[in-house]
Amino acid sequence: MYTDKIEVEGFEHGYERRAEDPRLETHGNATFTHSTGKILSSPRLRLRSICQWMSFTMRRNNDIGQSQGVFWQNARDTRKRNWNLENLQVEDLLGRGSFGEVFQVKAKDDGSEAAIKRIKKNVLNTEKDLSRVKAEFSCWRAMSGHPNVISLFAFVETDTYWCFIMERGNFGSLSQVLRSSDVMLGSQDVRKIAAQLAHAISTLHHAGYLHRDISCSNVLLTENLDCRLIDFGLSVKGTTATSRSGSLAYMAPEVLNRRPAGCAADWWSWGIVVYTMIVGKSPLALFAIREQIDLENISKESRYELAKKTPVVLSTRTSPEERALLVDVLRPDPESRLGMRDGMNFDLLKAHPYFHGVDWTQLDAAKRKILRRIEIRAKRT
Numbered sequence: 001m002y003t004d005k006i007e008v009e010g011f012e013h014g015y016e017r018r019a020e021d022p023r024l025e026t027h028g029n030a031t032f033t034h035s036t037g038k039i040l041s042s043p044r045l046r047l048r049s050i051c052q053w054m055s056f057t058m059r060r061n062n063d064i065g066q067s068q069g070v071f072w073q074n075a076r077d078t079r080k081r082n083w084n085l086e087n088l089q090v091e092d093l094l095g096r097g098s099f100g101e102v103f104q105v106k107a108k109d110d111g112s113e114a115a116i117k118r119i120k121k122n123v124l125n126t127e128k129d130l131s132r133v134k135a136e137f138s139c140w141r142a143m144s145g146h147p148n149v150i151s152l153f154a155f156v157e158t159d160t161y162w163c164f165i166m167e168r169g170n171f172g173s174l175s176q177v178l179r180s181s182d183v184m185l186g187s188q189d190v191r192k193i194a195a196q197l198a199h200a201i202s203t204l205h206h207a208g209y210l211h212r213d214i215s216c217s218n219v220l221l222t223e224n225l226d227c228r229l230i231d232f233g234l235s236v237k238g239t240t241a242t243s244r245s246g247s248l249a250y251m252a253p254e255v256l257n258r259r260p261a262g263c264a265a266d267w268w269s270w271g272i273v274v275y276t277m278i279v280g281k282s283p284l285a286l287f288a289i290r291e292q293i294d295l296e297n298i299s300k301e302s303r304y305e306l307a308k309k310t311p312v313v314l315s316t317r318t319s320p321e322e323r324a325l326l327v328d329v330l331r332p333d334p335e336s337r338l339g340m341r342d343g344m345n346f347d348l349l350k351a352h353p354y355f356h357g358v359d360w361t362q363l364d365a366a367k368r369k370i371l372r373r374i375e376i377r378a379k380r381t
């Protein structure tokens with residue numbers, strides 16, 4: 001994996017954690033020792049066995065610690081479940097991003113299943129980390145109730161982690177589905193996922209937030225191939241941001257060029273998600289293949305330069321509606337992108353020929369509810 005997914009000023013610890021297990025120490029000659037001092041492998045052990053052992057150890061490192069209390073619990077969860085960490089059995093690792101690790105959990109009392117995202121506290125940078133986690137919580141909470149956003153059940157803190165307890169996505173992320181050979185997304189599936197994701201993004205923007213990390217890894221799918229947006233870790237309240245953030249392949253030109261970026265950058269990323277579903281790979285991945293460049297083995301700056309030069313190529317195999325949609329959203333000028341025009345009028349996107357026949361009624365009702373709730377909350381404060 002190349003490792004420059006996120007770049008947010010003052011918050012850079014994400015990637016180091018990928019290969020780090022506090023109980024693991026590495027010594028020269030590939031000898032690994034556990035903190036107990038037990039030697040686990042000899043210098044002659046083959047690299048593959050070491051990797052297997054490391055991944056086994058990391059998978060088992062699912063200790064979350066003692067809960068300092070459930071700070072917030074979703075009032076709309078009518079089952080009033082007990083999300084205290086002491087009541088949760090932590091099971092398999094579901095995924096790992098640049099900030100958090102997500103595990104499957106099961107409630108000991110009633111067997112409820114959920115997922116927990118744990119974010120390690122960074123002792124050196126507590127203020128910044130705290131405000132980032134607060135922003136993630138605030139945006140996620142604001143969006144809860146949208147059918148295409150993963151439900152947040154509770155927010156818990158321990159000595160070493162912040163934990164988000166949420167609905168478990170049991171079909172994997174869109175990027176996992178696209179990589180797997182078991183599931184083939186048909187054009188109707190792609191259209192449905194594109195519509196649902198667009199609706200979630202539009203709701204988020206109208207609620208006053210930017211997501212800033214729309215990508216195939218941050219979209220989960222259900223068995224029915226409905227989409228659920230996750231990961232509000234880079235979300236901010238407001239309409240513009242200047243730091244370069246997101247996943248490289250999905251970054252809008254203005255983000256890559258460090259210009260102020262707003263809602264239009266999310267729409268660009270959405271366009272790349274739709275492109276990737278239709279074509280099978282992102283424009284950056286295709287360009288790297290064409291130029292015979294291994295993205296994992298070039299410097300970070302070279303990757304950014306390559307991303308800036310990447311053309312959006314539309315093959316003749318895409319349908320006229322698909323082409324029209326992609327051309328309309330992947331426009332270099334942010335203000336003219338689909339989703340942005342006419343004061344971010346979402347009706348223009350809904351009326352696009354590509355979405356002909358999509359029923360938006362239920363989603364629109366959820367959006368109205370969310371916006372009303374935010375309005376009421378704003379009046380109260």
Ligand SMILES: Nc1ncnc2c1ncn2[C@@H]1O[C@H](COP(=O)(O)OP(=O)(O)O)[C@@H](O)[C@H]1O
Pocket residue numbers: 094095096097098099100101102115117150166167168169170172173217218220230231232233
């Ligand atoms: N509710 C969930 N159910 C199943 N898998 C999940 C869930 N939430 C996240 N994941 C998996 O974990 C990965 C990392 O989670 P994410 O919230 O994106 O963390 P980060 O902020 O570190 O990127 C995701 O890409 C996805 O594969």
Ligand SMILES: [Mg+2]
Pocket residue numbers: 097098217218231
């Ligand atoms: Mg993520």
